[in-house]
Amino acid sequence: MDWAEVHERILQGEDEKTEFKLWPAFPKKVAEAICALANSGGGLLVLGVNDAGEIRGVEEDPEMAQERLTSLLQNGLSAPVQALLGCATVGASEVHWIEVRHVRRPEPFRYGVRFYVRRGRSSVEPSSAELQELFNLFGLVLTEEQIVPGTSPADLDLEVFDSFLRRLSLDLEEEPRLDRLDDLRNRGVVAIDDGAPRLTLYGLLCFGRQPQSFPPTRSAWVQLVAYAGEDRASEVLLSGESKGRVDEQVERAMGWLKSLGVREEYGPIIRTDHPLVPLRAFREAVVNAVVHRDYAVLGSKVLIEVFRDRLDVTSPGVLPNHTTVASALAGGHPRTRNELIANYLMTRGLMEVRGRGLPIIAREMREWNGTAPELVSSNEGRYVRLTLKLRA
Numbered sequence: 001m002d003w004a005e006v007h008e009r010i011l012q013g014e015d016e017k018t019e020f021k022l023w024p025a026f027p028k029k030v031a032e033a034i035c036a037l038a039n040s041g042g043g044l045l046v047l048g049v050n051d052a053g054e055i056r057g058v059e060e061d062p063e064m065a066q067e068r069l070t071s072l073l074q075n076g077l078s079a080p081v082q083a084l085l086g087c088a089t090v091g092a093s094e095v096h097w098i099e100v101r102h103v104r105r106p107e108p109f110r111y112g113v114r115f116y117v118r119r120g121r122s123s124v125e126p127s128s129a130e131l132q133e134l135f136n137l138f139g140l141v142l143t144e145e146q147i148v149p150g151t152s153p154a155d156l157d158l159e160v161f162d163s164f165l166r167r168l169s170l171d172l173e174e175e176p177r178l179d180r181l182d183d184l185r186n187r188g189v190v191a192i193d194d195g196a197p198r199l200t201l202y203g204l205l206c207f208g209r210q211p212q213s214f215p216p217t218r219s220a221w222v223q224l225v226a227y228a229g230e231d232r233a234s235e236v237l238l239s240g241e242s243k244g245r246v247d248e249q250v251e252r253a254m255g256w257l258k259s260l261g262v263r264e265e266y267g268p269i270i271r272t273d274h275p276l277v278p279l280r281a282f283r284e285a286v287v288n289a290v291v292h293r294d295y296a297v298l299g300s301k302v303l304i305e306v307f308r309d310r311l312d313v314t315s316p317g318v319l320p321n322h323t324t325v326a327s328a329l330a331g332g333h334p335r336t337r338n339e340l341i342a343n344y345l346m347t348r349g350l351m352e353v354r355g356r357g358l359p360i361i362a363r364e365m366r367e368w369n370g371t372a373p374e375l376v377s378s379n380e381g382r383y384v385r386l387t388l389k390l391r392a
Contacts (some may be wrong), residue, residue: 001044001099003088009044010053014121016324022050023058026068031076034100036116036123038109039134042102043118048095057093065096073098087121108134119290130318133294133337143296144202144338147191148214151199153184161189161207161244167347188340191366201295202340205246213245215368219301222249222286224256226306234307246290246341247348253304254279255284260306277388278312281364281373284357285386287350289315291342292384300383307390314385318377331359365389 009018017040019033030047037043047065048058056064064084073081082101087094108115117126117134126134151342161184173196184190189203205211205220212218222242227234238260241254258275275282289302294317303314315338319328345351352360371389378384 001084001086001097001280003086005086006044006046006086006095010046010055013053014051016040016118016120016132017125018046019043019118019121020046020049020051020053022056023047023060023065027072027076030069031072032116034073034081034083034098035077035109036118037100038077038103039116040118041099042055045098045100046095047097047328048090052358055090055095057090057095057209058096061312062087062094062096066095069096069098076111078107079105080177081109085173119281127318133318143294144340145188145191145199145200147193148201148204148216149193149198150214151189151204151208153181153197153199155209155213156184156189156203156207157209158207164207164344166349170196196352202338202344205295206341206344208245211245219297219299220295222253222290222302222304224253224304224306226260228308230307230309232305239334247350249290249302250283250350252287254283257282257306265306274391276306278364278368280310281361281368281388283350284352284361284364285311285313285373285388288357288386289313291345291351292319292337293370294337295319297382309390310386311388313388314383316383319384326379329358329362329373329375331356361386361388 010020012018014020017037019037021030021033026047030045033045037045047069066087067356069085071149072081073085084099084101086099090143115126115131115134116123117130118124160181166181170253176368181190184203185192185197188200190197191284192198192202199208201216204214204217212221221244224238224240224242225236226238228237229235238256240252240256240259242249242256243251256362257276286304289304293302293315297316302316302317303312305312305314319325342351351357358373365371365373365388369389369391374387376385376387
């Protein structure tokens with residue numbers, strides 16, 4: 001990155017990938033910013049510029065400043081950070097920049113004993129949900145790969161598993177088969193825990209006979225409520241529970257929505273029946289909630305609520321892997337929290353190509369009633385809520 005590119009970033013201002021610091025912030029604030037950028041997919045740190053984008057410069061010998069920055073990158077954090085350094089003379093002083101690269105590591109970076117991530121324009125310590133997501137992102141044991149205590153291969157519905165393999169175009173009769181347990185282990189369905197085979201969360205939720213029968217998964221289902229008014233104080237018209245495997249949860253939620261009836265429109269000659277929202281949009285909303293919810297958040301369910309004017313789909317956790325609301329709605333840079341579960345639903349034909357879900361919902365709603373879906377991620381990291389407006 002040269003000075004022209006850096007200057008353009010300065011003119012655009014700070015964002016989740018760009019931060020400005022004045023040199024007196026060295027080393028603590030600089031190290032925190034580097035740590036946050038390294039943990040959030042990389043970015044640009046510009047030194048000698050204030051928060052308003054005004055260039056103040058670094059009043060230190062350029063070679064000495066570069067040496068200090070190099071030492072900080074190599075020794076200041078829990079592990080060396082991959083980055084490119086740059087410097088340009090602006091007026092009577094210099095501006096330095098650090099282009100932090102994205103790197104795969106076994107664990108996130110720390111400055112001292114603390115982790116930092118980017119949240120909007122700031123480098124902050126992550127919430128508990130963000131910290132779990134951070135460890136997932138850096139390749140430690142993903143939530144969906146964690147072992148569910150008390151389970152065994154006997155809790156699997158092997159017919160469902162074999163049906164899944166057939167959908168992958170595997171010929172179960174002609175291809176030489178591995179030992180059944182090895183096959184389950186290789187596909188992430190089973191893992192060995194202290195010498196005993198146990199189901200992973202993925203294995204239980206996608207192939208289990210009774211997925212909600214164990215403490216870690218008792219809330220891994222979809223709750224459905226329809227109200228007469230526009231808030232939860234209104235009379236409850238209909239409630240339901242969508243349990244079972246993740247594909248069954250999606251299909252049962254679809255059935256529940258259809259049970260609410262249709263909206264009738266009368267034309268000059270014929271009557272037209274309409275569902276409350278486009279069924280394809282609703283399916284995508286439920287699939288997104290089931291796939292992207294944070295299964296490490298125990299005790300919380302996916303909640304679907306139908307009000308007089310809208311339909312809300314609320315999912316536990318934050319947007320996966322530091323995805324922003326704007327990028328999620330645009331379908332940019334799709335990042336799935338639970339890759340194995342997503343692949344299962346794609347194979348089952350219930351999930352679109354990765355990253356197309358929200359754009360499809362947006363198109364369906366635009367054609368349906370001229371509205372756009374609304375997406376909210378709570379500041380506390382507790383939930384993500386998608387809202388679809390009903391027809392007037």
